[in-house]
Amino acid sequence: MNSRMLIAEIMADGWILKRVKGSHHHFTHPNKTGLVTIPHPKKDLPANTVKSIRQQAGL
Template sequence: MIENDGWILVRTKGSHKQYKHPDKKGLVTIAGKMSDDIASGTLNSILKQAGLKNE
């Protein structure tokens, strides 16, 4: 989802993946395996960090 917005995977350590956007500030870290379900609160936090959801 965040990759569709232009976020690029820049770092992986264990099950944590960090994404950077060429135009937006900061990094977005996503923990866990891609096959795992993400809790709704965690998903909302990721979307807010990526600027894909309003506060």
């Protein structure tokens, strides 16, 4: 999975881009706690990284 697809997936769940620092995009959610960080642009994210990001986002 690439970073663009993962960003679209979490934004569809209501996550909002808070800031960009270098090649990392940081997202917050109005109702969920925490901060989700996604490296972008990246064509192939490792499966464990995608799994971890989805768990952090509550997907």
